[in-house]
Amino acid sequence: MSIRQSTRAFIGVALLLFTAGWAANHFASALVLIRDQQGVSSLMVNAAFGIYALGMLPCLLLGGVFSDRFGPRPIVLAGGVISALGNLLMLFNHDGAWLLVGRFVVGIGVGLVVSAGTAWAGRLRGGGGVTLAGIILTLGFAIGPIVASLIGAATPNLPLIFAVSVVLSVIAVVMGMLLGDAPRIPIEGESASTPRQTRSLNKALAVSLPMAIWVFSCITTAVIILAARSASHLDSPILLPAISAALAFGAGLLMQYLARTFSWGRLSGTVGALAATLGYGLAAYGGEDLTVLIFIIAALLLGTAYGLCLREGLLGINTYTPMKQHGTAIGIYYVFTYFGFAFPFIFDLVTPHVGARAPLIVIALLALCSAVVRAVQIRRGYLV
Numbered sequence: 001m002s003i004r005q006s007t008r009a010f011i012g013v014a015l016l017l018f019t020a021g022w023a024a025n026h027f028a029s030a031l032v033l034i035r036d037q038q039g040v041s042s043l044m045v046n047a048a049f050g051i052y053a054l055g056m057l058p059c060l061l062l063g064g065v066f067s068d069r070f071g072p073r074p075i076v077l078a079g080g081v082i083s084a085l086g087n088l089l090m091l092f093n094h095d096g097a098w099l100l101v102g103r104f105v106v107g108i109g110v111g112l113v114v115s116a117g118t119a120w121a122g123r124l125r126g127g128g129g130v131t132l133a134g135i136i137l138t139l140g141f142a143i144g145p146i147v148a149s150l151i152g153a154a155t156p157n158l159p160l161i162f163a164v165s166v167v168l169s170v171i172a173v174v175m176g177m178l179l180g181d182a183p184r185i186p187i188e189g190e191s192a193s194t195p196r197q198t199r200s201l202n203k204a205l206a207v208s209l210p211m212a213i214w215v216f217s218c219i220t221t222a223v224i225i226l227a228a229r230s231a232s233h234l235d236s237p238i239l240l241p242a243i244s245a246a247l248a249f250g251a252g253l254l255m256q257y258l259a260r261t262f263s264w265g266r267l268s269g270t271v272g273a274l275a276a277t278l279g280y281g282l283a284a285y286g287g288e289d290l291t292v293l294i295f296i297i298a299a300l301l302l303g304t305a306y307g308l309c310l311r312e313g314l315l316g317i318n319t320y321t322p323m324k325q326h327g328t329a330i331g332i333y334y335v336f337t338y339f340g341f342a343f344p345f346i347f348d349l350v351t352p353h354v355g356a357r358a359p360l361i362v363i364a365l366l367a368l369c370s371a372v373v374r375a376v377q378i379r380r381g382y383l384v
Contacts, residue, residue: 005182010124012172012179013117014136016080019112019172021140023083023106023165024052028223029148030161030239036095037156043348049097053341055107057113060338063115064331068324072120073181076113077173083109084169091162103341109368115334118314119327124182127318128260130330134310135256142249145223151244199322202328205382207316208333210370211269211309214276217340217363218302218309221283222248224344226302229288229356244299251303256311266374266383272308273371275301277364284360312374313337316383 029046059079066075086105089098121133148161227240259268279301286294312332313333321329350359377383 005180006124008179009182010121010129011175013076013120013124013133015111015172016076016137017117017121017244018140019165019168020083020110020117021137021142022250023087023140023169024056024110024144025141025223025245026144026148026161026165027052027106028131028245029145030154030158032149032155032241033152033158033161034094034099037158040094040096040099041249043345044096044099047345048096048103051100052103052107052110053338055104056111056338056341057107057109057335059111060334061328061331063112064119064327064329064334066112067075067116067119067327067331072116072123072174072327075116076120077176079109079114079116080169080173080176081109082106083113084173085109087162087165087169088147089158091166094158100114106204111334111338115331116327118330118334122318122326122330127315130314130318131256131260131311134314135196135253135260135263137154138249138256138307138310141219142245142253145245148241149239149245152346153239199320199326201321204320204329205332207320207377208313208329209336210373211272211313212333212336213339214273214305214309214367214370215313215337216306217343218276218279218306219248219252220340220343221280221363222299222302225294225347226283226290226298229283229286229290230292232289233292234293244295247296247299248306251300252307252310255304255307259308259311261372266378267310268308269312270371270374270378272305272312273367273374275308276305276367277371279305280360280367282359284364288356289332310337332333 005060027048031048034040044340063075083106086102086107086109089105090102093099093102118130118133118137121129123129125132144165147164150159151157160287223241223244228268231240255268255272258264279298282294282298282301283290286298290298314330317329317333318326349361
């Protein structure tokens, strides 16, 4: 296989993953303008933020399954087109019903891109490609809301925010078509000499799913919940999603980079879950009106959890999944990560009944349980 051909193909995958992350998450900043300009209720806006997951969850799984059967490239390209169409709908229509439809369509497209795109990256570059795919996706998740916030602060132009995402998605699809594909390479660690019993879908999921739930739950908590609870302390609330995204995703990117550069071991999964425990615990301590200091520290802790848990989950999938089920396993893993997008909606529903602190305390305890599970797996030699 030509290195140049593989590099060209990987650039196409990277563009599609980056713009998928942008298409999914720029809405975190757009929703502030939607509330202010359109008079849409907070519950409806958070429902639109969360319904994206309903479109995404089945397509994450389908994208992985179809990737194993038909190859990842056509699935990823189709997902890029669909996510662009979803944002195109919201470009022209900003009321509640159209927001729900547009976000649902975006979820379908992004779901296909994320699972099949990660499998495609792994096919091109093995385990390094899988983890690099997570970093690229994180960049899209981070930069999308930051740019959308800056646009909103400079000019309250909702159509422009959605237009930027549509244009980027179209460019990525065109580049993905032009840059082509490359032949498959073996997944790291799988060879004729590797004992068959060391790879199974069940083991891959047992290793990865305890990490999965702390990926996007931590990000949505930082960007949506903590930002809203800190709004009274800043003069420009429109910038809060950008600030929280920069803190959380910045910490996540740094942790992924350091873990990839210095080959951190499996203990980093335990550290990630513990960071989630501390982040949620600190947010619970702050209550309904977070100070700026608590907001910053909690966002950094939750971002650290995001980065380490995403990396460890993807490495677990890549290490223990049989070659023919690689895309399927990635799809299942991402389904569990995206349950976190329902957190803001759930918090809005339960907070009036149980208060601002109780849900965060419960989540902190669950994160602690995940840290214990990973520590036990390491101690008993399960991660061999």
